Amino acid sequence: xxxxxxxxxxxxxxxxxxxxxxxxxxxxxxxxxxxxxxxxxxxxxxxxxxxxxxxxxxxxxxxxxxxxxxxxxxxxxxxxxxxxxxxxxxxxxxxxxxxxxxxxxxxxxxxxxxxxxxxxxxxxxxxxxxxxxxxxxxxxxxxxxxxxxxxxxxxxxxxxxxxxxx
Amino acid sequence: xxxxxxxxxxxxxxxxxxxxxxxxxxxxxxxxxxxxxxxxxxxxxxxxxxxxxxxxxxxxxxxxxxxxxxxxxxxxxxxxxxxxxxxxxxxxxxxxxxxxxxxxxxxxxxxxxxxxxxxxxxxxxxxxxxxxxxxxxxxxxxxxxxxxxxxxxxxxxxxxxxxxxxxxxxxxxxxxxxxxxxxxxxxxxxxxxxxxxxxxxxxxxxxxxxxxxxxxxxxxxxxxxxxxxxxxxxxxxxxxxxxxxxxxxxxxxxxxxxxxxxxxxxxxxxxxxxxxxxxxxxxxxxxxxxxxxxxxxxxxxxxxxxxxxxxxxxxxxxxxxxxxxxxxxxxxxxxxxxxxxxxxxxxxxxxxxxxxxxxxxxxxxxxxxxxxxxxxxxxxxxxxxxxxxxxxxxxxxxxxxxxxxxxxxxxxxxxxxxxxxxxxxxxxxxxxxxxxxxxxxxxxxxxxxxxxxxxxxxxxxxxxxxxxxxxxxxxxxxxxxxxxxxxxxxxxxxxxxxxxxxxxxxxxxxxxxxxxxxxxxxxxxxxxxxxxxxxxxxxxxxxxxxxxxxxxxxxxxxxxxxxxxxxxxxxxxxxxxxxxxxxxxxxxxxxxxxxxxxxxxxxxxxxxxxxxxxxxxxxxxxxxxxxxxxxxxxxxxxxxxxxxxxxxxxxxxxxxxxxxxxxxxxxxxxxxxxxxxxxxxxxxxxxxxxxxxxxxxxxxxxxxxxxxxxxxxxxxxxxxxxxxxxxxxxxxxxxxxxxxxxxxxxxxxxxxxxxxxxxxxxxxxxxxxxxxxxxxxxxxxxxxxxxxxxxxxxxxxxxxxxxxxxxxxxxxxxxx
Numbered sequence: 001x002x003x004x005x006x007x008x009x010x011x012x013x014x015x016x017x018x019x020x021x022x023x024x025x026x027x028x029x030x031x032x033x034x035x036x037x038x039x040x041x042x043x044x045x046x047x048x049x050x051x052x053x054x055x056x057x058x059x060x061x062x063x064x065x066x067x068x069x070x071x072x073x074x075x076x077x078x079x080x081x082x083x084x085x086x087x088x089x090x091x092x093x094x095x096x097x098x099x100x101x102x103x104x105x106x107x108x109x110x111x112x113x114x115x116x117x118x119x120x121x122x123x124x125x126x127x128x129x130x131x132x133x134x135x136x137x138x139x140x141x142x143x144x145x146x147x148x149x150x151x152x153x154x155x156x157x158x159x160x161x162x163x164x165x166x
Numbered sequence: 167x168x169x170x171x172x173x174x175x176x177x178x179x180x181x182x183x184x185x186x187x188x189x190x191x192x193x194x195x196x197x198x199x200x201x202x203x204x205x206x207x208x209x210x211x212x213x214x215x216x217x218x219x220x221x222x223x224x225x226x227x228x229x230x231x232x233x234x235x236x237x238x239x240x241x242x243x244x245x246x247x248x249x250x251x252x253x254x255x256x257x258x259x260x261x262x263x264x265x266x267x268x269x270x271x272x273x274x275x276x277x278x279x280x281x282x283x284x285x286x287x288x289x290x291x292x293x294x295x296x297x298x299x300x301x302x303x304x305x306x307x308x309x310x311x312x313x314x315x316x317x318x319x320x321x322x323x324x325x326x327x328x329x330x331x332x333x334x335x336x337x338x339x340x341x342x343x344x345x346x347x348x349x350x351x352x353x354x355x356x357x358x359x360x361x362x363x364x365x366x367x368x369x370x371x372x373x374x375x376x377x378x379x380x381x382x383x384x385x386x387x388x389x390x391x392x393x394x395x396x397x398x399x400x401x402x403x404x405x406x407x408x409x410x411x412x413x414x415x416x417x418x419x420x421x422x423x424x425x426x427x428x429x430x431x432x433x434x435x436x437x438x439x440x441x442x443x444x445x446x447x448x449x450x451x452x453x454x455x456x457x458x459x460x461x462x463x464x465x466x467x468x469x470x471x472x473x474x475x476x477x478x479x480x481x482x483x484x485x486x487x488x489x490x491x492x493x494x495x496x497x498x499x500x501x502x503x504x505x506x507x508x509x510x511x512x513x514x515x516x517x518x519x520x521x522x523x524x525x526x527x528x529x530x531x532x533x534x535x536x537x538x539x540x541x542x543x544x545x546x547x548x549x550x551x552x553x554x555x556x557x558x559x560x561x562x563x564x565x566x567x568x569x570x571x572x573x574x575x576x577x578x579x580x581x582x583x584x585x586x587x588x589x590x591x592x593x594x595x596x597x598x599x600x601x602x603x604x605x606x607x608x609x610x611x612x613x614x615x616x617x618x619x620x621x622x623x624x625x626x627x628x629x630x631x632x633x634x635x636x637x638x639x640x641x642x643x644x645x646x647x648x649x650x651x652x653x654x655x656x657x658x659x660x661x662x663x664x665x666x667x668x669x670x671x672x673x674x675x676x677x678x679x680x681x682x683x684x685x686x687x688x689x690x691x692x693x694x695x696x697x698x699x700x701x702x703x704x705x706x707x708x709x710x711x712x713x714x715x716x717x718x719x720x721x722x723x724x725x726x727x728x729x730x731x732x733x734x735x736x737x738x739x740x741x742x743x744x745x746x747x748x749x750x751x752x753x754x755x756x757x758x759x760x761x762x763x764x765x766x767x768x769x770x771x772x773x774x775x776x777x778x779x780x781x782x783x784x785x786x787x788x789x790x791x792x793x794x795x796x797x798x799x800x801x802x803x804x805x806x807x808x809x810x811x812x813x814x815x816x817x818x819x820x821x822x823x824x825x826x827x828x829x830x831x832x833x834x835x836x837x838x839x840x841x842x843x844x845x846x847x848x849x850x851x852x853x854x855x856x857x858x859x860x861x862x863x864x865x866x867x868x869x870x871x872x873x874x875x876x877x878x879x880x881x882x883x884x885x886x887x888x889x890x891x892x893x894x895x896x897x898x899x900x901x902x903x904x905x906x907x908x909x910x911x912x913x914x915x916x917x918x919x920x921x922x923x924x925x926x927x928x929x930x931x932x933x934x935x936x937x938x939x940x941x942x943x944x945x946x947x948x949x950x951x952x953x954x955x956x957x958x959x960x961x962x963x964x965x966x967x968x969x970x971x972x973x974x975x976x977x978x979x980x981x982x
Contacts, residue, residue, distance in 0.1 A: 024275075041196035042189020044405070046355040047438040051858035054355050080191035091187065099183030102820040106644025107186025108193065108356045108405025124864030132865040140858065141407045142355055143644050146869045148820050 011075045015040065016084025026072055030064070031055045033071035034081060042082040042111050046140070053139030056112035057081050063116045065138075082111035085118065093159035094118060094152070103152030105143035113139045117153045125164075126157055172724055173657040174886045177816045180649035181663055182403070182642065192332050194375040194402040195359035199431040203232055205421050206279035206434070208286050209270040209443065210261035211782060213513035213851040214310070215290035216512035217259050225271055225285040230278035233424055234286070234400075235270040240423065244628035245415045246381060246387040250276035250480025252311055255389065255419040261290070262310055263515050263525040264850050265443025267416045272424045272432055295513040296954040297842060297851055299452065302510035302944050310511040319949070320476050321487045321509040324971070325771060326953035327563040328502035328961055331580060333467025337458025340622075341539055344454050344942040345531035347900075349475065352520050353863060356405020358444070359435040361419045362425035370398040371674070373424055376567040377407040378681030381614065383673040385414040389625065390422060398674030404682075407643035408828070412683050413446050413481055414969035442856035446518035447838055449486055450475040451527035454945045455535050463543050463550045467502035470494055470528055473948055474509040479518035483612070484510050485774060486517065489524025492775035494532055495562035497573065497577050497605045497782070498554040502958065503563040503962070506950040514840055514851055521682065521828060522893050525658065530918060533602035533901030537908065546590065547601050547905070548581045563958040565767030565965050569779050570889075572808030572879040573603060576784035579806035579875045584786040591909060596791055600905025604786045604897025608810075608881075608890040609686030611762050611776030620759035623677030624698040626655065628754045632741035634659065634666045636698075640691045641671040641681035645892050646817040647687045652886055653813050654692050658699035659706075660723025663739055663981065677757065687812065687891030689778050690760045692885030697758030705754060709747035710738065725945035763883065768965040769956045775982050778883040782808040782892045783825075785898035793929060796922030798834055798907060803899070806875040812888035821891040822874045827864055829899025835919050916941025 008023045015038065024037045031048070034057070035039040043066060046052035050068040057066045058080035071135065085092040094114050097103060104110040113136055120127055120135040127135070132153050133146075185191045222234040237258025245251040256270050269286050273279035296302050296310065296318060306317025314320045334340050360374040370392065376382050379401035387394035404411055408729050417434045424432040436444065452473040458466040472490040476483045491505035522529075540547040556562070558571045580601065581587065589599045613621055625637040636655050642648045652666040669675055679691055707721040714721065721729040730735035748754055765776030785805040791798050803826050813819040838861075840851045855861045880887020902917055908914055913928035917940060924940045932938035952971040957963030 027277075034504065035196075036198075039198065039870045040189075041192075041198070044193070044196075046357065046405075049438065049857060049859070051438075052355055084188075086188060091184070095184075095187035097200070098187045098818075100179045104183065105646070105817075105820055105824065106354075106356070106404060106406045107182075107191045108354075108644075110186055112190050114187065133869075134585040137865045137867045140355060140865065142353055142408070142828070142863070143824045144820055145823035145825075145872060146866045147823050147872055148816075149866075154479040 009072060013071065013074060013079060014076065015079045016081060024071060028071050029064035029067050030057065030069040030071045030074050034066060040081050040083050044108050044111055051118070054109050054112045056115050056139065058115050058119055061119060061122060064117045080115065082114055085114060093156040097155040097159065098151040100147035101152045101155055102144065109139055109141045113141065113149060121157055121160060125161055171657055172660065173653045173663050174813055175811060175815065178663065178814055178815060180646050180817055181652045181668065183455060185361065188463050191403050192381050193356055193405050194361060197361045197373045197402065198474065198977065199361065199363055201245040202431040203272050203274060203428065204276040204279050204434055205270055205272045205424060205432050205649045206276065206283055207267040207420065208283045210257065210264060210268055211850060212261055212290045212292055213264050213967040214293040214295040215261050215651060216293065217257065217261065218289040218291050222269060225282045228252040228282045228285055230274040231251065231271055231282050233272040233428055234273070235420060235424060237268065240419065242389055242391060243480050244385055244414055244419065245480055246385060246482060246614065246638040247484055247588070249484055252313065252480050255416045257502040259970065263513050264852055265515055266478070269418045270424065272428065276497045283795065292849070295849065295851060297840065298512060299473050299510040303946055310513065310593060314511065318511045319508060320480060320511050322474065322482055322951050323487055323505070323771065324951045324953035325505040325564065325956065326504040326897045327958045329955050330467040330469050330502045330504040334456060334458035335503040335836040336572065337466040338461040339542060340456060340458045341535055342454070342456045343531065343535050344916065344945055345534065347527035347530055348918055349444055349448045349449045349450040349517060349838040350832050351442060351838045352408035352410030353861065354404065354406030354408060354410055357436045357438055357441050358411065358415060358417065359433070360421050361431055361433040362421040363431035364429055366424055369398065370422055370426060371398045372418060373400045373402055374418055375404050375411050376401045377404060377411045377641050377683055379641060379671050379673050380639055382414050382418065382682055384678045386422060389414070389419045399782040401641040401671035404643035407682060408521045409523060410446055412519055415444060438858055439856045442861070443515050445477065445515035445838060446481055446724045448520040448525070449517040451490055452942055452945060453528060453531045455531045455537055455913070457539065459539055461543065462779065463506040463539065463545050463553055465498060465500050465554060465632050468494065468500050469504040471506045471945065474507065474944070475512055476519065477512055478507040478513045479516040481516045481518040482619065483517065486519060486524040488771065488774035490528050493525045493605060494528055495564050496566055496568055496780050497556060497603055498551070499556055500563055501874050504953060508948045508950060522606065522896050523684065524727055526832070526897055529604050529897045530901045533898065534904050534916065548577055548586060551603055552577055558754060561766060561959040564775065565772060565959065566775050567766055568883040569883055570810065570879050571780070571782055572877040573784065574780035575877045575879070576782055576806035576808050579877065580784045580786045580804045583873055583875065586786055596793060596910055597790050598909025600902045600904060600909055601784070601786050602898035602901035603782065603897050604894055605780050605782050606890060606894035606897060607684050607761060607777035608689045608779040608781055610684035611765050612773040613680055617622055620761050622679040622694040623757065623759045624691065624905060625677050626698045626702050626756045628702060628744055630745050630748050632744055634667055635662065635669060636695065637669045637676040638691055638695070639671060639673065639676045641682040642693040643682045644853055645682065645821060646814065647682060647691065649817060650688050650697055650813050651691060653694040655699045658696060659703055685893045688888050688890060689884050693887060694758040696885050698756045701758065702754065705751050706743050710743045712971070713746050765928050765979065766965050769954060769967040772965065779889050781894040782893045783898050785902045787899065787902040789903060789910050791907060791910045791925060793911065796925035798920060798925065800830060800870045800903065802871045802873070804873045805895060806877055807891060807895045808877040808879060808889065809879040809891050810884050811878050811887040813886070813888050818891050819874050820877055822895040823872045825893070825895035826872050826899055827869055829896045830903065831863045833900040833903035833918060833920060835921065837919055843872045914941065
């Protein structure tokens with residue numbers, strides 16, 4: 001039986017604005033490469049089948065389920081993960097709001113929801129409650145019942161808007 | 167209590183909030199160690215079979231495979247309860263459900279391990295499979311286990327508190343109803359993961375997604391036959407638990423053994439499908455409830471019978487069996503109560519504790535039946551409940567001690583906020599409201615293994631830097647236990663919660679706490695934390711008093727300052743006070759511990775049900791039912807929870823709303839169900855829907871608005887009066903949905919989940935003039951034993967039984 005491991009690919013991934021050389025088996029998903037080869041364990045997994053949304057990251061600003069994306073396909077594209085949300089020690093308004101208002105309970109679905117919400121607010125700075133519900137409908141959360149997540153996103157939207165007015 | 171609090175009761179960012187939003191919380195699968203290997207389990211595709219042979223030679227020869235383990239490597243059985251040591255880490259000669267692990271591959275990476283699974287050859291000889299309790303009762307042979315009551319009955323219980331038949335005979339009305347509650351599963355978004363490693367001293371460390379590190383520590387040491395002192399279990403913060411991470415799981419033992427044998431770290435992370443098959447979730451329960459009432463709605467007596475589908479192993483099932491009956495009495499005045507329960511083995515993944523552990527099922531039945539009673543007696547369901555709410559500081563018929571009870575206030579609140587009086591039976595056809603209540607433990611009174619030691623311990627260290635570190639075995643599963651711990655210590659010491667460092671859930675470092683289950687953490691850990699913090703404060707006060715030339719009793723602590731209470735204008739900083747105390751007493755530390763009060767019941771079985779306090783909840787659900795599709799939409803839920811006191815109202819509200827969410831899932835869509843493959847395809851009982859896509863749960867688009875109110879009636883047994891909030895608010899949701907559906911379209915769905923097909927079937931019956939009901943039609947003949955007779959407190963009892971019922975034998979023919 002043939003058992004040779006597939007030859008690794010070597011390429012540069014641009015994650016959170018930093019370019020990094022990575023070497024990995026070509027079948028690996030973006031999720032696996034982020035977590036296992038780049039030690040970016042902030043991105044989570046709940047199914048590896050594209051069903052729960054826990055692994056959502058942004059690729060060129062668009063939420064992508066990293067468990068369904070081949071890392072190979074992401075070469076040269078801008079990838080954003082939860083690790084890149086804060087600027088230095090300062091939390092992103094979404095992070096601050098989720099922490100303050102109960103948007104994160106166990107915190108496991110949180111990175112995926114934060115990234116999805118970031119994409120939403122960049123597209124629509126002042127989304128309605130209905131738009132928020134639609135945007136995160138692919139992210140399952142078993143803890144919160146979603147209400148405090150909506151409120152966190154709304155609070156972050158207000159903070160960002162106030163910040164940009166200043 | 168007039169004292170104002172600085173930390174308790176204030177809405178705050180939880181102390182671990184920042185870690186959770188930055189991706190820094192380290193869950194078990196985030197633990198990556200040098201030289202780490204990866205484990206995969208081969209699981210049985212047969213629901214019931216003997217293993218004729220296992221050949222692992224091809225797998226062993228595969229490059230990259232370091233170790234293959236099978237049942238012969240694990241001679242010792244395990245089980246989370248001392249009374250049910252019925253599982254093997256890897257099944258040696260017999261499998262009892264699809265998904266039971268039979269072999270393990272440890273390889274250089276997950277992919278290699280996964281591929282090597284196919285190289286293991288297992289020969290099975292299929293046995294007759296048992297799919298549900300009725301089949302289990304009718305099929306005493308082959309026995310799934312050689313232990314248990316008889317045949318395929320795992321447990322039988324029968325308890326009678328006063329003569330219930332007599333109580334029903336003198337009732338004006340007796341209601342008898344059958345209900346069925348389908349099983350469902352926890353579905354934490356985090357799949358279970360574990361990493362085991364041997365440290366430099368040759369001792370084992372296990373990082374795991376577990377809610378109960380102490381129990382795992384004990385059981386793991388026993389399963390591996392190594393001294394507990396050489397085992398350290400670290401409960402990583404759980405990505406949701408809900409009861410699904412309370413058992414010692416096969417994979418935890420397997421990776422531990424592999425790490426010991428290989429001298430290298432070994433990790434496993436289950437796939438989502440494996441999590442479904444591992445289960446340990448809500449038992450499917452068939453129920454018969456007989457309740458006698460007077461014409462003005464007072465209950466004269468109640469008889470609850472339950473039949474549980476336990477799945478293939480014991481697990482927590484002995485406790486679950488009791489919980490399908492024992493808490494029926496703490497909500498309303500029930501002068502006489504009888505409870506029969508039976509748990510059967512079936513060839514399905516084992517059931518166990520899920521949020522509410524055994525109590526949501528009978529609660530559903532009780533609250534739907536009360537809705538029927540109210541209608542028959544022409545009393546408003548809210549008024550009926552208000553007139554029978556249990557009284558504070560009383561004993562129940564089954565000798566449970568109720569302390570504070572804020573239920574009446576909860577009912578009044580949801581009646582007002584939901585505009586109940588203008589909606590009930592008044593909304594247009596197709597729309598309706600339903601009301602229900604619930605009650606839950608604030609911690610199980612007894613640990614799962616018999617001992618007289620504390621159930622929670624807290625240790626405090628404090629040094630001249632002003633740093634306060636609190637150690638406790640309690641486990642953060644998302645509910646905010648670290649935040650409760652920090653808040654309580656901070657409140658007592660007069661400092662900021664964020665100045666307290668929490669070290670929790672690590673059996674190598676932290677004092678024993680029994681774990682995050684039975685809603686015990688706030689009360690038990692909280693009381694231990696108060697004791698530890700007060701002891702430390704006493705030392706600091708004595709040192710500061712000397713310096714301030716006053717008495718220790720006159721030293722105040724608040725907002726990071728220590729001051730003379732009679733002259734607060736000249737405070738010293740908390741840190742300055744610590745230095746004084748360290749000068750006077752040497753290195754500073756303290757411990758605190760907590761044991762619940764002894765319960766008054768003395769009969770055998772009285773250990774399940776007692777709690778230091780009970781929480782109460784009332785809920786109104788509004789429902790819209792589409793008569794053409796049977797689809798139920800819930801636009802809004804109003805819920806009020808008697809929490810005693812909210813330690814952090816942000817987290818408390820989150821627990822209530824999360825409970826509503828999970829309750830609506832159980833009411834409307836979630837079900838852990840199995841189907842039998844055709845005989846030519848093995849006849850196996852396989853999970854119908856082992857994926858997150860097909861196992862339906864509410865998404866953000868389905869979740870209604872929830873209006874949450876907290877009723878704060880501080881309970882003297884609880885820290886700062888704080889009761890539980892993690893489980894109780896789930897309980898009334900399911901029956902409130904069922905009652906709302908009845909109000910909307912006049913049909914009774916006595917079976918959960920209430921899916922559109924059942925609604926349509928009931929509407930069809932209604933249209934034909936038949937009884938507009940869908941639910942169980944019969945209750946099988948269960949060989950419940952003679953009941954143990956325990957007179958209730960008001961009938962002269964002392965909490966002991968007055969008979970010694972013969973439990974066995976029941977003749978085998980009775981089962982046929």
